[in-house]
Amino acid sequence: MRIWRADPENITRAVTDLRAGRLVGLPTETVYGLAGDATNGGAIASIYACKKRPQFNPLISHVADVAMARTLGQFNAVAEKLAHHFWPGPLTLVVPRQPDCAVHQLACAGLLSIALRCPHHQLALRVLHHFGKPLAAPSANPSGRLSPSTACHVATLLPDINVLDGGACSVGLESTIIGCLEEKPVWLRAGGVARHLIEDCLDLAIDDMPPDDPSAENKAGTMLAPGRLVRHYAPRTRLQLNVSAPDADTLLLGFGPDAPAGAAANLSPDGDIVEAAANLFAMLHALDAQAIASGKQLGVMPVPQNGLGEAINDRLQRAANG
Ligand code: TXA
Ligand code: MG
Numbered sequence: 001m002r003i004w005r006a007d008p009e010n011i012t013r014a015v016t017d018l019r020a021g022r023l024v025g026l027p028t029e030t031v032y033g034l035a036g037d038a039t040n041g042g043a044i045a046s047i048y049a050c051k052k053r054p055q056f057n058p059l060i061s062h063v064a065d066v067a068m069a070r071t072l073g074q075f076n077a078v079a080e081k082l083a084h085h086f087w088p089g090p091l092t093l094v095v096p097r098q099p100d101c102a103v104h105q106l107a108c109a110g111l112l113s114i115a116l117r118c119p120h121h122q123l124a125l126r127v128l129h130h131f132g133k134p135l136a137a138p139s140a141n142p143s144g145r146l147s148p149s150t151a152c153h154v155a156t157l158l159p160d161i162n163v164l165d166g167g168a169c170s171v172g173l174e175s176t177i178i179g180c181l182e183e184k185p186v187w188l189r190a191g192g193v194a195r196h197l198i199e200d201c202l203d204l205a206i207d208d209m210p211p212d213d214p215s216a217e218n219k220a221g222t223m224l225a226p227g228r229l230v231r232h233y234a235p236r237t238r239l240q241l242n243v244s245a246p247d248a249d250t251l252l253l254g255f256g257p258d259a260p261a262g263a264a265a266n267l268s269p270d271g272d273i274v275e276a277a278a279n280l281f282a283m284l285h286a287l288d289a290q291a292i293a294s295g296k297q298l299g300v301m302p303v304p305q306n307g308l309g310e311a312i313n314d315r316l317q318r319a320a321n322g
Contacts, residue, residue: 003151004164006123014164015130023047025140025154026127027166028119030090030174030192031147031281032154033062033137034161035127044106044136050158053143058109059136060092060117060175064128069093069116072101072134078202079180085201088120090175090192107136117175123166139174146235146288146319147174149281172278173311179209190311192277235288235298239320243299250299251287259301264290267303267312277308280315 004010014024018035021043026035034050036043038061047059063069066083073095075083082093097103097114108114116134119125128135139147140154140161148154149172151165176191178198187195187206199205245260246252254263256271265283267276284298291298303312 002162003155004162006164006166010164011123011126011130014127014162017162018043018127018131018135021046023050023161024127025148025151025158025161025163026124026135026137027121027151027164027169028062028124028137029121029169029171030119031149031169031172032140032151032163032166033124033135034140034154034158035062035135035137037131038062038103038107038134038136041104041106044104047136047138048106050161051138051141051143053138057143058111058115059107059138060115061103061107061134062124062128062137063116063118063134064125064132065118068128068134069118072098072103073114073116074098076180076183078183078185081202082178082180082185082198083118086193086198087118088125089118090120090171090173091198092117092175092177092189092191094177094179094181094188096181103134103136113179113181115177121166121169123164127164144234146284147281148285149278153281153285168278168282170278172280172282173308173315176311178206190314192308192311194307195310196307234319234321235284235291237288237291237296237298239298239300239316241300241316241320242302244301246299249296251291251294251296253283253287253298253300255301255303263301271304273304273307273309273312276303277312280312284319 021040023036026033036047079093094115141157149169151163154163171192174191176193177189179186179188187208251264254266259266267279
């Protein structure tokens, strides 16, 4: 693998690789993606294999613009409004597939719906425009592990993959996912767009998807948000939540001005929830390596639930469920 500087030559090289069905690590504003040609079954199969991802867990198709998205999925009024307001940006819309949708069935795990997102990252958009077709891109980490927010993370997590270096991800958390399959939208995953912004845009409250039904977990046809596995985004070390006074064996990830002086890192010394989101995965990666080297465990201070705090706490809870 190689970390590729983002120059025109490497962008061309990335597009050539994608056209040949090969995979490329691609920066987005949320996390780095493991990108492959969404219309190519072989490329999609390599994504699942490379991540060791269960094949029933479908992938997001990334698009250059709304026009490309409309050729793949059917946008109702709510989906149109959300795309208009938040794209390019950290929002994924799950909509019904168009009958002639070019995205390979394997990318949608056989579902009749498709997850679409237009990322807000100049490099990703340049690759998408140049490539001219949708790119399937799950986070560039082995299934279940912490998501990558730098090119270096990708190089460590997936050593066989070439990755375009687009710097540290500005949002640092995966996209928010909204289901727009029926008139009433459904909240599928907390992420880079805070709930209140979406509710303000639509002027309505959005219901959560009903709790996961474990018996449905293997039935692709019935699963609405199959990626919501209980243990996910996990460091290799044990992680304990709501720790304010750590013992000697715990590396503490602090939040805000009240973090104890001995905290190993602080998501945001000022208590800024957006900054905390951007730092979350990078700090967890670093502390995880430190904890493994020193035989310690990880603790994290309480993080408020407001704004992006909902998505941060979602990731932390899944990381802690070992
Ligand atoms: O920010 C992001 O969304 C990043 C960057 C790379 O774009 N991607 C990402 O992909 O987080 P991934 O594969 O790690 O998560 C995709 C989520 C999964 O939870 C999957 O189950 C859900 O999207 N998903 C995909 N297609 C779906 C569909 N048709 N219906 C419901 N959920 C779907
Ligand atoms: Mg992921």
